[in-house]
Amino acid sequence: MSGLDPAIAARLKRNPDGLVAAVAQQRGTGEVLMMAWMDDEALHRTLATRRGTYYSRSRQQYWIKGETSGHTQYVHEVRLDCDGDTILLVVDQEGAACHTGDHTCFDADVLLEAEG
Amino acid sequence: MSGLDPAIAARLKRNPDGLVAAVAQQRGTGEVLMMAWMDDEALHRTLATRRGTYYSRSRQQYWIKGETSGHTQYVHEVRLDCDGDTILLVVDQEGAACHTGDHTCFDADVLLEAEG
Numbered sequence: 632m633s634g635l636d637p638a639i640a641a642r643l644k645r646n647p648d649g650l651v652a653a654v655a656q657q658r659g660t661g662e663v664l665m666m667a668w669m670d671d672e673a674l675h676r677t678l679a680t681r682r683g684t685y686y687s688r689s690r691q692q693y694w695i696k697g698e699t700s701g702h703t704q705y706v707h708e709v710r711l712d713c714d715g716d717t718i719l720l721v722v723d724q725e726g727a728a729c730h731t732g733d734h735t736c737f738d739a740d741v742l743l744e745a746e747g
Numbered sequence: 748m749s750g751l752d753p754a755i756a757a758r759l760k761r762n763p764d765g766l767v768a769a770v771a772q773q774r775g776t777g778e779v780l781m782m783a784w785m786d787d788e789a790l791h792r793t794l795a796t797r798r799g800t801y802y803s804r805s806r807q808q809y810w811i812k813g814e815t816s817g818h819t820q821y822v823h824e825v826r827l828d829c830d831g832d833t834i835l836l837v838v839d840q841e842g843a844a845c846h847t848g849d850h851t852c853f854d855a856d857v858l859l860e861a862e863g
Binding site for chain 1: 755758768770772776777778779781782790793794797822823824825826827828829830832833834835837845846847849852853854855856857858859860861862
């Protein structure tokens with residue numbers, strides 16, 4: 632049982648693991664920083680604290696972005712998409728968003744370049 | 748067997764259904780438009796044609812964004828994230844990105860408002 636508002640919980644369409652995708656975007660610049668996962672409780676904590684809080688599938692535990700690295704996310708705005716399976720977080724990212732040290736998780740591997 | 752470059756295929760970390768998440772973002776404004784799914788073949792077709800092409804889990808078939816609505820996506824840039832399970836597409840979206848007619852799939856349901 633999570634503390635999530637039941638009116639919000641009713642609108643979520645979770646995957647078989649009980650998770651929704653969460654995309655974090657930098658306020659102002661619009662950069663897409665990272666994608667991670669949330670269950671109801673992670674979403675509840677994010678809404679209640681305005682600190683980006685996710686659920687780790689590999690470690691099976693909650694993690695607050697930046698708790699160990701200091702690279703915290705202050706959450707300005709949270710939106711749910713039309714089919715209820717993806718959350719968009721508009722955040723102020725402190726330092727690097729990616730655990731590799733890159734500014735975003737999408738910096739390192741370009742599969743298709745912009746045309747000249 | 749998809750036509751995807753084996754060097755790219757080797758870097759993908761697919762979910763149990765063989766899919767990676769794909770986030771589409773408007774070029775220039777940075778707006779996050781939608782989230783959908785791709786398998787290797789959908790990614791191959793997107794890279795080869797520069798038209799946003801996804802895999803529908805419910806219909807179990809490929810769909811080219813805008814093929815019926817006319818709301819096509821011209822793909823400028825494609826990036827893979829650090830852990831290989833999420834694609835970022837930088838696109839020019841023609842018309843509404845959301846099937847509801849909204850400009851983006853994240854327009855309708857605000858879970859947490861920006862502070863004053």
